[in-house]
Amino acid sequence: MNLQIFTHFGKFILWQKQIFKRPENWSMYYKETLRQMYDIGIGSFPIVFLISIFIGAVTAVQFAYQMAGTLIPRYYIGYIVRDMTIIELAPTITCLVLAGKVGSNMAAELGGMRQKEHIDAMEIMGVNTSTYLILPKLIGSLVMIPVLVCAAAIIGIAGAYLASVPTGFFMDDEFITGLRSFFVPYNVVMMFVKAFVFAYILTSVASYQGYFVRGGSIELGAASTRAVVYSNILILLADYVIALLLTV
Amino acid sequence: MIRVENIIKTFGKQEVLKGISFLFEAGKTNLIIGKSGSGKTVLLKILIGLLHPDSGSVWYEDKNLTTSTKDELRQIRLQCGMLFQGNALFDSMTIEENIRFPMDMFSHKTAKEKLHRVNDCLERVSLAGINHKYPSEISGGMQKRVGIARAIVLNPKFLFCDEPNSGLDPKTSITIDNLISSITKENNITTIINTHDMNSVMEIGENICLLDNGHLAWKGQKEMVLSDQSEVLHDFIFASPFLQKLVESAK
Ligand SMILES: Nc1ncnc2c1ncn2[C@@H]1O[C@H](COP(=O)(O)OP(=O)(O)OP(=O)(O)O)[C@@H](O)[C@H]1O
Ligand SMILES: [Mg+2]
DSSP: OHHHHHHHHHHHHHHHHHHSSOOSOHHHHHHHHHHHHIIIIIHHHHHHHHHHHHHHHHHHHHHHHHHTTSOSOTTHHHHHHHHIIIIIIIIIIHHHHHIIIIIHHHHHHHHHHHHTTHHHHHHHHTOOHHHHHHHHHHHHHHHHHHHHHHHHHHHHHHHHHHHHTTTTSSOHHHHHHHHHSSOOHHHHHHHHHHHHHHHHHHHHHHHHHHHTOOSSHHHHHHHHHHHHHHHHHHHHHHHHHHHHHHHO | OEEEEEEEEEETTEEEEEEEEEEEOTTSEEEEEESTTSSHHHHHHHHHTSSOOSEEEEEETTEESTTOOHHHHHHHHTTEEEEBTTBOOOTTSOHHHHHHHHHHHHOOOOHHHHHHHHHHHHHHTTOTTOTTOOGGGSOHHHHHHHHHHHHHTTOOSEEEEESTTTTSOHHHHHHHHHHHHHHHHHHTOEEEEEEOOHHHHHHHOSEEEEEETTEEEEEEOHHHHTTOOOHHHHHHHTOSHHHHHHHHHHO
16 A cells, blocks of 8 residues: 555656647647636636635734734734735635645546546547646646636735724724735745646646546545545645745 | 457456457458457457557557557557447537547548538438437437447548447347448448347358457357357357257257
8 A cells, every 4th residue: 555655656757748748639629728727717716716705804803813912013914914815825725625626526527537438439539538638627727726826815815804994903004004015026926836836736636536547436436535635735745845945 | 450469368367368369351340259258348458459468469450559659559549440338428528529529639621521421420320310419318229329420430440349239129239230330341441349149140240259268269250150060159159048949940
């Protein structure tokens, strides 16, 4: 069992090479990519919206609670919420949630195709299934997930504003002043780096789990679960590594 | 023409194929017959490269499939069509999209030409007009025929059918057999059919290979089946008591 992890890891790495092959037919790939972008982008927007607005709100309320009775300037609320959302919460939480939504969906879709011999049928037609089935998903994710993460950051900050200003925790100008203080554009770069890396991880791990599934419906369920668990673990690990590489 | 030489395949400890050599001829319906579990599907999957044999080689005319690279394999497969035991129709696509899929992927025809070809193929399998139905909305026999239509849409040189008439009534089976046989003749295709249906053997068995216990137990044509004395063949062909009685009384 322990050694199997290495076998899978090796197979996973070698398989990456198969994904980036020249498409047989650009227009088919284009269509499939648009479909994936729509599914991933539009399909996941509601949940991303909901999560980020609440995370922003909760951050603001809890920060207000922690700040009470300290000497920290009150306008720091905007600053803290902004950086926390941009650097950490928007990319990481969004991608963890998307691993559950998008990743399990991809694994189940590919696994179903494998079990119903659709993948074999395409292979026999001469289609490079590793490329045709995965590359559009990967491109769709790499384009749409950073967009979603960016939206999540903005919505998160809006959520924080809504939770703190109209409710009277903070004044409007305190929040806005904080929001405009100490802005480091590099943090936004960091957010996008994270978004790209996490998008790649969750798509490729989920696709791997689905594409190579064996057995029946129980294995398919297990593969879909593994897709989520493994990509979550790898995302958190990557989060730490990126934080080390880009900040220290 | 496809030639296999000394194919050996094992799964774990189970030796499924123990050295099969055979020549599948062009323009003929080549049959692989044998009991359930005798390795027909495994042999077919080796022929088309979905499984790798432990040893032995598969030759498509002068190209060796077993040593070919992934890209060469794809070139060979562009000339292949396959009907799966479970149809493998893409269930989120309509019948038309299913049949059009290989063309969408590999041909540069216009949408109109593609539609024309789809309708031709559907007509060829006597299913004109079901373009916009989904696979789940048509019967099993119709699904088989759609599978055939999809397999022949790019005019393959090699056609593989895994149990084309399992689960069908005798009349529909014969229709499908005749359909495959006439498509084979029309386009001089090398057709390879897996079956354990006796009607098919006697109807379209132009070049038969009987698998038994991993070995090639018998080969020949349908005309030789009744006169041949091979015990394994008789065991297989006249398995049903009804047929045995019939033969007794005929003698
Ligand atoms: N992927 C596999 N892993 C392990 N064993 C396998 C695998 N595929 C087939 N086998 C074994 O190989 C043997 C032959 O199977 P195969 O599917 O070729 O039979 P078949 O002749 O097509 O039977 P049927 O007429 O019922 O379709 C069986 O005993 C099966 O257990
Ligand atoms: Mg079989």
